[in-house]
Amino acid sequence: MAGIYIHIPFCKKACHYCDFHFSTSLQYKGDLVRAIATELKLKKDRLAGQIVETIYFGGGTPSLLSDVELGLIIDTLSQHYQIAPQAEITLEANPDDLDKAGLLKIKQFPINRFSIGIQSFFEEDLLWMNRAHHAAEAASCIPRSQDAGFENISIDLIYGYPILTDAKWQANLAQAVQTHVPHISSYSLTVEPKTALAYQVQKGLQQAPNDSQSANQFKYLQTYLEAAGFEAYEISNYAANQQYAVHNTNYWKGIPYLGIGPSAHGFDGLNRYANIANNAQYIKAIAHSQLPETWDYLTQADRFNEYIMTSLRTQWGINLTQVEITYGAQRVAWILEEAAEELAKENLILVNNSLKLSLQGKLFADGIAASLFWEDDL
Numbered sequence: 001m002a003g004i005y006i007h008i009p010f011c012k013k014a015c016h017y018c019d020f021h022f023s024t025s026l027q028y029k030g031d032l033v034r035a036i037a038t039e040l041k042l043k044k045d046r047l048a049g050q051i052v053e054t055i056y057f058g059g060g061t062p063s064l065l066s067d068v069e070l071g072l073i074i075d076t077l078s079q080h081y082q083i084a085p086q087a088e089i090t091l092e093a094n095p096d097d098l099d100k101a102g103l104l105k106i107k108q109f110p111i112n113r114f115s116i117g118i119q120s121f122f123e124e125d126l127l128w129m130n131r132a133h134h135a136a137e138a139a140s141c142i143p144r145s146q147d148a149g150f151e152n153i154s155i156d157l158i159y160g161y162p163i164l165t166d167a168k169w170q171a172n173l174a175q176a177v178q179t180h181v182p183h184i185s186s187y188s189l190t191v192e193p194k195t196a197l198a199y200q201v202q203k204g205l206q207q208a209p210n211d212s213q214s215a216n217q218f219k220y221l222q223t224y225l226e227a228a229g230f231e232a233y234e235i236s237n238y239a240a241n242q243q244y245a246v247h248n249t250n251y252w253k254g255i256p257y258l259g260i261g262p263s264a265h266g267f268d269g270l271n272r273y274a275n276i277a278n279n280a281q282y283i284k285a286i287a288h289s290q291l292p293e294t295w296d297y298l299t300q301a302d303r304f305n306e307y308i309m310t311s312l313r314t315q316w317g318i319n320l321t322q323v324e325i326t327y328g329a330q331r332v333a334w335i336l337e338e339a340a341e342e343l344a345k346e347n348l349i350l351v352n353n354s355l356k357l358s359l360q361g362k363l364f365a366d367g368i369a370a371s372l373f374w375e376d377d378l
Contacts, residue, residue, distance in 0.1 A: 007261030160214030
C-alpha cells in the first residue's frame with residue numbers, strides 16, 4: 001500500500017495565520033500543474049508494484065484548479081500508477097469554490113472525499129482570519145455537496161483565537177454536528193513566524209492566543225463530539241462510524257507516500273524528502289527532468305522518535321509489544337520508567353500493553369512525547 005500527496009500552492013487570499021507554502025498570484029498555475037504531471041511521471045518507479053490506496057490534493061486551495069488542470073493530474077495518475085478501485089481520493093476545498101458549477105466540475109472525476117476549510121460559521125471570525133469565503137457559504141456548501149452525492153466530507157474548525165468566545169465555539173460545534181458530516185478536524189490557533197498574524201501580535205494590533213482559553217475550548221471539543229457520537233481517534237481528528245481519514249491515518253502508521261508539488265514532503269518507508277518551496281525554481285527544475293528535493297536520512301533513533309510522536313497522538317497509543325519487536329525489551333523498560341510520573345498523574349494510561357494519553361494528558365502531548373524520545377546512552 002502507498003499514498004500520494006499533491007500540493008497545489010495557490011490561494012485567492014492569504015489567511016492571516018497560515019504558514020503553508022502558497023501564492024495568491026495564479027499567473028503560473030497552468031505551468032505548475034504541468035510540472036506536477038511531469039513530476040508524477042518522473043517518480044512513478046518509486047511506487048512500482050505498489051497499490052495506491054489514497055490520493056490527497058492539499059494546499060493551498062486545490063479547488064481552484066480548472067477541470068482541465070484537475071483532469072491532467074488525474075489522467076497522469078491513472079496512466080502511471082496502480083490505483084486501488086476503492087481508493088480514497090480527497091480534495092481540500094474552500095466553501096466558495098463548492099457552488100453548483102464547482103461541484104459539477106469535480107463530479108467528472110473520481111474524487112470521493114472533501115476536506116472543507118470551514119474554520120468558523122461566524123462572519124466576523126472569517127473576516128478576522130482573512131478567509132476568502134463568507135459565513136453563508138460556510139453553511140450552504142455542506143448540504144449542497146451532500147446533495148451532489150459527496151457524503152464522505154471532513155470539515156475544519158479552528159479554536160483558541162481571541163475573538164472566539166466559548167458561546168461562539170459551542171455554536172460552531174453544534175452547527176458542525178447538525179450537518180451530519182462524518183469527520184471533523186479541529187485545531188488550536190497558533191501564531192506561526194513570518195505570518196501576518198505574527199506581525200499583528202508583535203505590533204500589538206492583535207492579542208496573542210490565551211492558553212487557558214485554548215485548553216478549555218479543547219476540552220469542550222473532546223467531550224461534546226464524543227457525546228455526539230464522534231470518536232477522537234487522533235488529537236485533532238474526530239470520526240463518526242469509524243470513517244477515519246485513511247490518508248492521514250496512514251501517515252501516523254508510517255506507510256510510504258509520494259510527495260508531489262512545491263514544498264510537498266514524502267516518505268519511502270525508511271527516509272523522508274521535501275521538495276523545494278519555491279514555485280519558479282520547482283517549475284524550472286522539473287522542466288530539466290530534475291527532482292528539486294532534499295532527503296533526510298533517518299537514524300533508528302529518528303524512526304523511534306517519530307513513532308512515539310505520531311502514535312501517542314492517536315487513540316491506539318504507543319504499542320509496547322511493537323516497540324519490543326522493533327527496538328528491544330530494554331527500550332520498553334526505559335519507556336515505562338520515563339512514563340512513570342505521567343502515569344502517576346494520570347496524563348498517561350496503560351491499556352492492553354499500550355500507552356495512551358488521557359483527556360488531560362492531551363493538553364501536554366508534545367511535552368510527554370518528547371520525554372520518551374530516544375536517548376543515545378541507553
